[in-house]
Amino acid sequence: MSQEDILNPKQMPSDPEKATPEGKNKFVGFWMFLGGETVLFASLFGTYLALVRSTSGENTPENLFGLELVFIMTMLLLTSSLTSVYAMYHMKNNDFKKMQLWLGITVVLGLGFLGCEIYEFYHYIHEYGFTFRSSAFGSAFYTLVGFHGGHVVFGLSWFIALMLRNRKRGLNLYNAPKYYIASLYWHFIDVVWVFIFTVVYLLGKVG
Amino acid sequence: MEENTSSASRHKIDVHKKEHKEEMIHQVISFILMILFTFIAFGMVVLEISSYFVKPVLILLAVIQVVFQLYYFMHMKNKGHFMPAMMMYGGLTVAFFTIITFTTIIWW
Numbered sequence: 001m002s003q004e005d006i007l008n009p010k011q012m013p014s015d016p017e018k019a020t021p022e023g024k025n026k027f028v029g030f031w032m033f034l035g036g037e038t039v040l041f042a043s044l045f046g047t048y049l050a051l052v053r054s055t056s057g058e059n060t061p062e063n064l065f066g067l068e069l070v071f072i073m074t075m076l077l078l079t080s081s082l083t084s085v086y087a088m089y090h091m092k093n094n095d096f097k098k099m100q101l102w103l104g105i106t107v108v109l110g111l112g113f114l115g116c117e118i119y120e121f122y123h124y125i126h127e128y129g130f131t132f133r134s135s136a137f138g139s140a141f142y143t144l145v146g147f148h149g150g151h152v153v154f155g156l157s158w159f160i161a162l163m164l165r166n167r168k169r170g171l172n173l174y175n176a177p178k179y180y181i182a183s184l185y186w187h188f189i190d191v192v193w194v195f196i197f198t199v200v201y202l203l204g205k206v207g
Numbered sequence: 208m209e210e211n212t213s214s215a216s217r218h219k220i221d222v223h224k225k226e227h228k229e230e231m232i233h234q235v236i237s238f239i240l241m242i243l244f245t246f247i248a249f250g251m252v253v254l255e256i257s258s259y260f261v262k263p264v265l266i267l268l269a270v271i272q273v274v275f276q277l278y279y280f281m282h283m284k285n286k287g288h289f290m291p292a293m294m295m296y297g298g299l300t301v302a303f304f305t306i307i308t309f310t311t312i313i314w315w
Contacts, residue, residue, distance in 0.1 A: 011216055014223035018287070031291035035298030042302030046309025071249055078245065082238045085231075085280050092227050187281045191273050198269040202252045206261055 007173045012094040017180035019173050026177045034188055041192050044144045045199060052204070054136035059128055061137070061204030070201045073116045074193065080109035081190040084183045091179055096171040099179070103159055106186065110156045117149050141200070148196055151189050158182045237279040244268045 006020070013019045018027055052061060087102035121142070124130040132142045159182055166175045248268045251261055278284040283291055 011220070014220075014227070028290050031294045034291075035294035038295065038298035039301045039305065042305040043309070046306040049306065050309045050313040067249060067253060071245075074245055074249075075242075078238070078241060081276065081280055082234070085234050085238075089227055089231050089234075093224060184281055187276055190280075191276050194269050194272045194276070198248065198265050202248055202265050203262060205252050206265070 009173065012171070012173075014092055016091065016094070016171065016173055016176035018177070020177070023173065023177035023180075026181055030181045030184060034184070037188065041144075041147075041195075044140075044147060045195065048140040048144045048200065051136040051140040056135035056137075059130045059134060059138070061200075062207055064124060064128060064130060065201050065204050067201065067205060069116055069120055070197055073113050073120075074197050076109050076113040076116070077190050077193050080106045080113070081187055083109060084186045088180060088183050091171060091176060094171060099171065100163055100167070103163055103179075107156055107159050107163075110152060110159075110186075114149065114152055114156070117145070117152070121146075145196060145200065148189070148192050151185075151192070155182070155186050155189055158185065234279050237275040241272050241275055244272050 017023050055061075083102050083106045087099045087106065090096075090098040090102060130138055132139055162175070162178055162182055166179075169175065171179075248265055251265065277295065282288065283295070
């Protein structure tokens, strides 16, 4: 059996992401990375909580944050998490087209989230003069939320690259682990966002 | 004989499809609950419920949402997730001490 036959079996297994040794290794290795990412974001959250009261002038969390936009962003990201679950459902049923379609919807929702975040930062900088350098609170805020935004950019680029690269290949045991791991990354982005909207925005408003 | 194996494999596919469908139902239910928790969390802040249990409840709602995300959306409840659980709990332990350290150093 050639390598090609192994990667394109006549009947796809129900868990194509873990059917090859490479897939299994990617799976474990990626969770190891996510454990590390948890610690990394914890240090950014810790810094934020330590510096959130070090404000300057009127630019306090209570005055700055508007919950409407954050609510829309939360809904967009949470829904995109569900659509990427749908994509993985179709991957397990070996339906490549539907998987690509749902990933496409995930990307659109993610872009919506990103647009809102760019608007938010733009608004803070131009309407309030609240920048990275205004106060320790400003630095901690932009580092934490901006780092999450950077993850969103990376996750979107990852999905788009996979979708374009494999559009003519169809699903096989070589690219199934890649799709699966990209979707894990996307869910992790939502995990971090749940804590950002709770700790930064909601607790910021409560005071 | 050949027919037998193909009908057996067809049966296997159907069983898997059914499993996937069941998992999907659980995922949709957890999505609905997560939306609900988000509404409660934002509602508590918008309605300005003033009492000191608001903060712990907000944190608790976030933790429950993340548990749903990890166990249902990221499949940690499924078999073969011992290593991922070890990694995440290891990461969360270090994360917990990191936040405790950073916040208490500044407070005291």
